[in-house]
Amino acid sequence: FTYDPRREDADGASAFQARGTEVRKEIQAFLSRESLLTLVAKRSLPADPAEGAADGGDLSQGLADASKTVTILYTSDTGHGEECAKAVARQCRNGGYPTSAVRCGTLDSFDVGALASEPLVVFCVATAGKGEFPGNGRGFWEKINARKGDISLADTKYAMFGLGDSHYWGKGTEDSRINFAKPARDLDAILEQMGGQRLIPTGYGDDQDVDQYHTGFGEWKGQLYSRLGVDKADAAGAEDDGPVKPDEVIKVETNQLRGTLKAALD
DSSP, rough: OOEEEEHHHHSSOSSSEEHHHHHHHHHHHHHHHHHHHHHHHHHHHHOSSSHHHHHHHHHHHHHHHHHEEEEEEEEOSSSHHHHHHHHHHHHHTTTOGGGGEEEEEEEGGOOOGGGGEEEEEEEEOOOOOBOOOOOOOOOHHHHHHTTTOOOOOOOOOOEEEEEETTTTTTTTOHHHHHHHHHHHHHHHHHHHHHOOOSSSEEEETTSSSSSTHHHHHHHHHHHHHHTTTTTSSSSSSSTTTTOOHHHHHHHHEEEEEHHHHHHHHO
């Protein structure tokens, strides 16, 4: 269109006027370019249908590999859960997952509302106090409880590893039985309730085992790495997610030793 206000002053015609010929020329030029691209594409495609199917399979596989992502979330007051999570992250990166497709962080750093868009989430959940979530996971636990009826995890797979001490409240006592890895068991139950699909059986690391939590973690991670196709990789790579923080630093950051007595009394 062209605009000329003098047309309105002269004979009351519209100030806008279509330049039909030029528009048609531009459309024809566009269609010509599209036809040329189509011709080039057809000449590039294989004539043999079987060959085309094979190429299509390669393309599908390539897209599948490119879309592989895993999110690893942990909560820990002592660093043990963090250590396990970062070991999984390293194994995935060294096993073929794109570096940017492997995300590792605390439970509280993750948006609960984004869970439904995650294809795979790995949880490493430690235990604090009397079966409580550690400081850097309590916010996540409160939020997921508040929204468990609003979010469907039907398209999300997950794997859960819980850490605890089966004798923390005394060997064979009811308190020890109930509170052993309770945060992991509680989160596992709520994820299942929301429709999440368990990738492998939930694993547990017990400080009472010969190698403490490492015993259970070794068994569980072997199953996980096999399912993820990274069991042949060497995880002795760089610390991409940073070193595990000392206990004292974690306790200060998570406010573990501040206000807990008052909260218990209240």
